[in-house]
Amino acid sequence: MKKVSEPTIGRLSLYLRMLSGLMESGVRTVSSEELASRSGTTAAQVRKDLSLFGTFGKRGLGYSVPGLETRLRSILGLSRRWSVALVGAGRIGAALFGYESLRRQGFCIDAVFDVDPAKVGERWNDLEIHSDACLEPVLAERGIEIAVLAVPASAAQGMADRLVAAGVRAILNFAPTRLDVPPSVVVKSVDMAAEMERLSYALVRGTDASGAV
Amino acid sequence: MKKVSEPTIGRLSLYLRMLSGLMESGVRTVSSEELASRSGTTAAQVRKDLSLFGTFGKRGLGYSVPGLETRLRSILGLSRRWSVALVGAGRIGAALFGYESLRRQGFCIDAVFDVDPAKVGERWNDLEIHSDACLEPVLAERGIEIAVLAVPASAAQGMADRLVAAGVRAILNFAPTRLDVPPSVVVKSVDMAAEMERLSYALVRGTDASGAV
DNA sequence: CGATGTGAACGCGTTCACAGCG
């Protein structure tokens, strides 16, 4: 199979979202043109992206909405359940915990940790907040592969090291820090401060830099 | 001035962060090599990025940490105060409101809005939560140029339209939706669901290269 | 010398144009 670029993965997520919307609208067939306009890209780009994974469309017709949706779910690894650990039960952690979209895509938060003794023992939806001292045993016991890291920047690298040592294979990092992990571990970061700086840069530039993500 | 790419802006944010760290460590001079290794990029990339905005380094020596920090702040539009409106006082809104890094970079939340009558009138740090009915007058009165949109996907486009009509020039969107705005308005999105999907994609790729159902 | 600044080469993702097939 050909190499798949990072931007392509991002667009696949977008296509999947559009397809889910079309499903709800009862639409059964969609053209690359239609999918492109809804996703803010081009028809050629849509076809190129999809062609990396197979031939899903029917010439002269378009793509089957339910068919393509199922395929994209599978490609993105969403056709299974993922056990997720939430590390850091602060405000960001709380926001993520309540984020419905994640659960719907199969990402289930099965453990929550915090270092603050005042928070440990608290319950969020029948899930007890554990002390970080229990990190390793709980991760192992529940077979958790993905961690969401929502701790202060100063604690992020240390926690990441422990997560990796405990067998976590993917980390979504909300701390404004670059994490150093082995190449076998995937890290994606959500950096709100950096995004705000993109905005202010665009404003002082006076550009219309329509880099709408 | 030459064209500046989107990835470059992201790296400038990163460099600035590293420089702030070096400042605290009392380091006064830094080479492109050192800055690169801390930022996870290459020395040539650092020099190329910076050269787009001028010549800040001294040959044979490196860059002045305080000097470069000041310059980057200015380039990124961080040498002034920005009035920010927070639209949506849910969990994500609350997390953002408490995010110290933003305030430190000059992004001050000067207004909070929500549609929920139960929340309207509540106070967050001496800031009253306004009804969305007051959106337009309050934005105008306070001269707010940047909005953080933390509302459900279904309400995002409608709110974005109102924000743009009210003169907002930049939007940081947390809703998992593409926003349609005029080209003069900058939108950046933080899409946690999409980031999680990047992780699951990487994980299934690692184990099952076919992506088959 | 040492590290910057930069034109040139390179690689890669996007766009184009059209062949292929229902």
Place this chain on the structure above:
DNA sequence: CGCTGTGAACGCGTTCACATCG
């Protein structure tokens, strides 16, 4: 005929290599 699938062309960001200068 319509729309997909795809090799080729293109543009752009990254990397390289070295001239440049403190």
